[in-house]
Amino acid sequence: MLQSGEKRQVTWFFAFKKLLGGIGSKGIFGLKAAVLVGALCTPFIFSFQYFQHAESISGAIPPSSSMIKATGIFVRKIKKQGIREVSYIDFITNDGKNYPADGEAWFDGEENLARSNPPIEVYVEGFLLKNGTGSFFATLVKLKDGHLLLSPENAMNALEKKRDYKNYLGFICMVIFLWIVSLFNIYKLQKKLSMEV
Known part of the structure; x- marks a missing residue:
């Protein structure tokens, strides 16, 4: 049990779940949750799109392939x-x-x-x-x-x-940006929850 004035330790995972649970919320918290979902989903969507595209234009080129x-x-x-x-x-x-x-x-x-x-x-x-x-x-x-x-x-x-x-560097940069913003939001939420008694 917490003593008066003692801080509660909140894990990153707990803060992550709390932020993820904010999907559909209004205001800044809902926006932060949406950014987290974007950071989680975008790499999978990108991978599917990229590999589908890459596969369709792959293979040998002339003179290694028949003209x-x-x-x-x-x-x-x-x-x-x-x-x-x-x-x-x-x-x-x-x-x-x-x-x-x-x-x-x-x-x-x-x-x-x-x-x-x-x-x-x-x-x-x-x-x-x-x-x-x-x-x-x-x-x-x-x-x-x-x-x-x-x-x-x-x-x-x-x-x-x-x-x-390199055609996909802009997309990769966007994914990295979403992750940085999401990790920062999780960190801030973890600190805020740790300070609440």
Whole structure:
């Protein structure tokens, strides 16, 4: 039992649970609880999103992977995913082969090309991501008259940027910031609860 004037020791874990229990509270305490929940949930959401993205654009690149060289058209299609309609693009060669291109693999202007009516025939070089099992990634796109819509240098630079983890540094900094704020809030709450008798 506490003597008069004696401080109660409150653990960090107790302060953490108390702050977490403040979800739905109004005012500053509710805001601090929401920041803590953000700090707890964001890394999991980030991990799921990052690895889903990273997996879709992974794999060997030419010359280690086989190149596809063909003339054909890009076609935009709509597919139902649950209650949402998702737009995707296929590259269909003149000999009837179909190469789906995931949104991560699109080049600038590909969607406009796929929406053109009548379809515009193009010469395309590219490869399949995920070591030949993924989406089609175009590395060169030319019109019949030789006008270049996508150069190999621009395509490979774009893929390199998409694969660079530094694109996520802002998100990582946000997670670190949420954790710092949450740890500070837990510390302050622990001190406050320790002083209450």
